[in-house]
Amino acid sequence: MIHSRPARAALGAAVTAALMTALAGCGDSGDLRGADTTPTAVGPAKLWPQVPPASTPALDYGEADTETVKGVTAPGDDIHRVDPLAVVRAEVAAHPAEYSGPHAMYAQTVDHLADCGKKGTLGEKCPILQAYYRDLTGDGKDDMVLGIRFPKHQLAVRVYTFTQHRLVQVMGTSDSVVSVELAGRQVIIRSPSTLPGYEFRTVWSWDPHQQAMLATRDEILRVRPPTPRPTASPTLSPSASAS
Template identity: 25%
Template sequence: MPRLPHTHHRGRPRQVTLAALAVGVAVSLVGCAADTGARDGGVAPPVSPPASSSPLWPQYAPPAPPGDEPTGPDRQYLSIKGVQVGAGGLKRIPVKELLEVDPNVPQLVRDAVRDCPGSACGLRAPVYRDLTGDGRDELIVALDEPKAELTLIQVYRAFGTTVRPVLISWGPLGLTGETFGHDLVLASTGNDGRFTTRYRWDGNVLTAAVPQGQTGDRAQSAAGSSPSPSPRNRTDR
């Protein structure tokens, strides 16, 4: 009886090997996918609150230096008698004449403007800006007084046909200012840095809107702001 040719079945082991390899790759992929998920890093560290000021003596109010003038909402400067505001507004009123009859300023100012006009005159050019938001310009006057080492900045406002100050501020010689919107910012520079005070219309006068502070690397803010004492005459200092 003739023998049939012997057939070797080699394909089945190869198929088993490929299947096992595919299973191993799938398990590896599943493991990699699991590694991309969120992990528990433990308890989060506590968040510290931001630092805040803590006054040493919260109930203490420093006394005002002698001669200081109140600048709160109840402050009311006197109207200037003998000066009327006409159709041209404050721009038609000579600044020198205004200061000479203003009862709100000390004799030092009246003595100083006697040098005007002239080389010794400390009056700067008047500036007109709307500081109240009513569309009308106020008059800003600056007077440098080297003998007293002071600068006066004064703001006048028209009330109908009368005029009176709404701000009188004395500062170190060279005191200057600028406006931001309707706010007036006065600034002085000394050995300790640059100091600024921002004034805002409160319906009656210009009051300090931001406490006096120091800008720059040594910035700090004071507890309050008040003007320097008004000098009485040219020999006070």
């Protein structure tokens, strides 16, 4: 039933009166009461202050790398009209060491591009997954999220946007993946961990200063209790079985 405004006011007054009656019956005076003692806040303690700060990064995640996709455009910069296959072919052409040659890591992926666009079992080997669209950069226009299957169960995740009439890749990463999610303007990638019952969770967010998607949060989370080790069933001794 939909209450009108006067009925809602009457209902609220009735609930308030009932609540006050219940509190009076419980002997509660309604006065403010202090909570338990709050622990004193303790600031961070800096360890080993004599060690000089590092001047170079320990690892290069490549999270701020961007790349213009050459030769791929769309009328009105409408990313929905961009052909994902053309985007991947442009990436292959721009990185021949990775996609072609006897020692290329992703040569198998290039071979399977021939299956893209074919229906039925002929197209099952196509490594390009369905494209998803969402405004991740906050400019009011959709961006494209693309997945590419790589050998050894690796999945590459790419994000593309139009910048000054150029198609630009603003995120590129590849890993063994449990799932990929879109939450608001973030891309969340969950990956398996070597610790039983745990997963890695990386959150990628748009950074307007770098004009790229950055890994703004990288954490390891417990997702399920660890599987207990099997225990041997107890066996009866000869004397116990005889009795």
